[in-house]
Amino acid sequence: MAEITAALVKELREKSDAGMMDCKKALQETNGDVEAAMDWLRTKGLSKAAKKSDRAAAEGLVAGLISGDGKTGVLIELNAETDFVAKNDKFQQAARDIAKVALDVDGVEAISAAKLGSGDSVQDMVTNLIATIGENMRLRRSARLTVGEGAVALYLHNAQGEGVGRLGVLVALEGAGDQAKLKDVGRKIAMHVAGTPTPPLALTSDELDPAVVAKEREIQTQTAMESGKPREIAEKMVEGRIRKWQEEVVLLKQPFVMNPDQTIEQLIAETAKEAGGPVAVKAFVRFALGEGVDKGPAGPDLATEVAQMAGRA
Incomplete structure (x- = not known):
């Protein structure tokens, strides 16, 4: 059997926060293997980490990072139980470290x-x-966007520290023109995605989730029928309403928050002319902290803040 030294016990105690005698017992049971001892403690319920694993973790941080060449961007969501933890330096650094790993590893x-x-x-x-x-903490989700030619832009709202906030957006623009221009426009579109009153559900109409479209169609049909119209007539009326709804939830069709007289699609066409070549939005990702975990808004007066930032841009 391996010698169970005081240094080994100390190392395991620092990692697990379990009692000294429990750590010694775990090391004895695992022949001095610290990682196996960690598992032994968790199995016995002696590690604080194990005891807290079933508690809800819906606060925390969204971290984002762009690669040095500007062609890859990542978002990760690291959750904890309270918003107080989001201000902890170690927690913030952990979120940044995870984002750095996510530049090279997906999922x-x-x-x-x-x-x-x-x-x-x-x-x-x-x-x-x-x-x-x-x-309790958990790495809840991650996203990674990359382009061959072009730029990936990042916007973090309600920043809690460098590279971390409560809402993050990535926008990938493809194009061979002025990269600085693409990066600037990409960030403005990311601000739009963060601050628009109706967050976009998809980039184009074709990319909308068929189940979501079907649900909206049924809602609109039922609404029309309640007005006394036969279902056949109601279904025809619904087509126009569905088109209008798609304009509200499809990114390229939305009015640009910094210039409501212009859609995102028109902004991209204008950018292509200025950049001297074709430009296209390849994809976007929006992470709002705790989204889907019965959370409130990601931050106060988000649309107002984005509009104010647009005035300073």
């Missing part, structure tokens, strides 16, 4: 398993944070 499972410079995995880092800070 929550792959990111969680990826190694950091310390040799620990991202999941190890999160587990250690749980023990240190005392709240």
Whole structure:
């Protein structure tokens, strides 16, 4: 059996926040293997991380990062139990570190398993944070956009620190023209996605979720029928209403918040002329903290703040 030194016990205690004798017992049971001992403690329910794993984690931070060449951007959402933790330096740094990993590794499972410079995995880092800070945490989701030619722009709203906020948007613009111009326009579109009163559901009408369209169609049909119209006539009336709804929820059709007389589609056409070549929005991603976990708005007066920023742009 491997010698269970005081240094090994200390290392395990710092990682798990379990009691000294529990750490010694875990190391004895696992022949001095610290990682296996961590698993042993979690199995026995002796690690603080394990005890907190079933508690709701819907606060935290959205972190974003753009690669050095400007062609790849990532967003990640790291959750905790309270908004107080979002102000913790270690938690903020962990979110930034995860975003950095996400530049090269795509998907929550792959990111969680990826190694950091310390040799620990991202999941190890999160587990250690749980023990240190005392709240349940989880890497909830990630997104990665990349372009061959063009630029990926990032906008973080309600910033809590460098590279972290409560709402993040990525916009990928493809084009071979002026890259600085593309980056600037991309960021303005990202601000639009963050601040528009009706967040876009898709880039184009064709990309809308068929189930969402079907649900909206049924709602509009029922509304028309309640006015006394036969279903056949109501369905014809609905077509116009569906087109109007699509203009409200499709990014390219939305009025640009910084210039409501211009749609995003028209802004892109104008940008293409100024950039001296074709420009297209390849994709966008919007992460609002706690979205879908019974949370409130990502931040106060978001549309107003974006409009104010537009005036300073």
